[in-house]
Amino acid sequence: MERPGFASGGHIPQRRCLLKLLLLFTYGVSLETWVKKGLLDREKRLYEELLSSGHVEEVFWLTYGADDLDFGEDLDRRIKVIPKPAIFKGKLFTFLYSLLMPILRARYFKEADVIKTNQMKGSWAGILASMLYGKPLYVRTGYTWSIFSRKMGKRSFLEEISPFIEWLAYRFARRASITSLADRTFVMKKYGVPGRRIKWIPNYVDTAIFKSSKSDRYPDRIVFVGRLTFQKNLFALFEAIAGTPYSLDLFGTGELEDKLRNYANRIGARVRFMGSVPNAELPGILNRYPLFVLPSLTEGMPKALLEAMACGIAVLGTNVPGIREVVRHGHNGWLVERDPQSIKKGIIHLMENPSLRARLGRSAREFIEENFSLKRVVSEEAKLLREILGKKS
Numbered sequence: 001m002e003r004p005g006f007a008s009g010g011h012i013p014q015r016r017c018l019l020k021l022l023l024l025f026t027y028g029v030s031l032e033t034w035v036k037k038g039l040l041d042r043e044k045r046l047y048e049e050l051l052s053s054g055h056v057e058e059v060f061w062l063t064y065g066a067d068d069l070d071f072g073e074d075l076d077r078r079i080k081v082i083p084k085p086a087i088f089k090g091k092l093f094t095f096l097y098s099l100l101m102p103i104l105r106a107r108y109f110k111e112a113d114v115i116k117t118n119q120m121k122g123s124w125a126g127i128l129a130s131m132l133y134g135k136p137l138y139v140r141t142g143y144t145w146s147i148f149s150r151k152m153g154k155r156s157f158l159e160e161i162s163p164f165i166e167w168l169a170y171r172f173a174r175r176a177s178i179t180s181l182a183d184r185t186f187v188m189k190k191y192g193v194p195g196r197r198i199k200w201i202p203n204y205v206d207t208a209i210f211k212s213s214k215s216d217r218y219p220d221r222i223v224f225v226g227r228l229t230f231q232k233n234l235f236a237l238f239e240a241i242a243g244t245p246y247s248l249d250l251f252g253t254g255e256l257e258d259k260l261r262n263y264a265n266r267i268g269a270r271v272r273f274m275g276s277v278p279n280a281e282l283p284g285i286l287n288r289y290p291l292f293v294l295p296s297l298t299e300g301m302p303k304a305l306l307e308a309m310a311c312g313i314a315v316l317g318t319n320v321p322g323i324r325e326v327v328r329h330g331h332n333g334w335l336v337e338r339d340p341q342s343i344k345k346g347i348i349h350l351m352e353n354p355s356l357r358a359r360l361g362r363s364a365r366e367f368i369e370e371n372f373s374l375k376r377v378v379s380e381e382a383k384l385l386r387e388i389l390g391k392k393s
Contacts, residue, residue: 022112027122030065041279102129143300179301204377212312228254239340309364314357
């Protein structure tokens with residue numbers, strides 16, 4: 001599958017591009033959050049590979065946790081964690097820190113060759129630093145903040161001005177990347193960003209770790225991995241499961257956990273809340289299930305879905321942007337609508353057809369290896385960093 005920003009064919013020749021990269025964590029997100037939600041193993045892989053392959057010599061992680069040095073002890077020594085000063089407590093002072101960050105952490109911004117955002121939220125620190133120190137800004141996003149806020153009905157001050165922040169960030173960015181093709185098209189049209197300046201670089205999967213195994217699979221359980229939030233449409237999934245012979249295991253945490261527990265008990269849905277697990281443990285977990293379900297109302301480029309597909313598991317997802325960019329109905333997965341009846345019909349159909357699940361799982365694995373492998377995304381990331389610095393491939 002050839003996509004904008006991706007060269008077709010096999011391995012892309014690389015030239016070393018030694019640079020220092022500064023990564024701005026998403027506004028309000030700490031390294032501690034990554035660790036406790038089991039995300040660190042996944043998130044650090046890109047930077048470990050950029051370092052080990054010689055494209056980057058040092059990485060600065062500017063985070064929003066005061067105690068984050070305690071959670072970075074096992075990182076590659078070339079990844080430097082720069083925590084939020086402890087005096088900036090609470091929401092107001094955290095926002096103040098995001099504005100003062102380019103001054104308070106001037107040493108790292110001056111030392112870096114490229115400033116990169118992890119998401120749009122918090123990108124203003126990068127904009128300010130780029131203005132102050134003349135360093136190129138690389139705006140990376142996993143989803144379009146303004147679209148997500150509108151669909152989720154979020155109405156905070158930052159959500160309200162998110163379109164302006166996006167416009168400003170794309171104006172100052174030397175280059176940008178986005179994980180969703182649909183979002184890339186939206187940004188190009190909405191903000192007038194030329195296609196050469198915004199690349200499609202999808203989320204990645206370490207296919208050497210996420211792969212099929214010969215584990216015995218549960219005959220009557222399905223699995224969901226992700227945050228327990230409104231976006232994931234889990235109440236509809238619970239309704240779909242209720243009254244069927246199947247049970248659901250949820251891996252993840254979120255603000256709706258208590259309400260979801262009560263709802264499952266009330267409608268008689270058989271649901272187990274498994275909590276968060278380290279990303280490195282997910283391959284062994286996923287391989288025990290016959291079906292992965294992602295019933296979201298909206299998505300960017302869902303990492304959990306990619307990881308399940310890499311494990312050769314049949315996947316069922318809702319027909320929404322982000323999911324339908326990855327899942328080709330009847331070929332490498334199954335698409336349904338967002339209502340409980342459609343989800344239920346899809347689950348029953350797949351659970352009653354093991355040969356179909358096996359075929360979908362094989363195709364899913366092949367699709368991920370060809371398009372979303374860590375090796376390929378590292379190659380594209382390095383290529384984009386060279387473009388930012390004006391170096392030829």
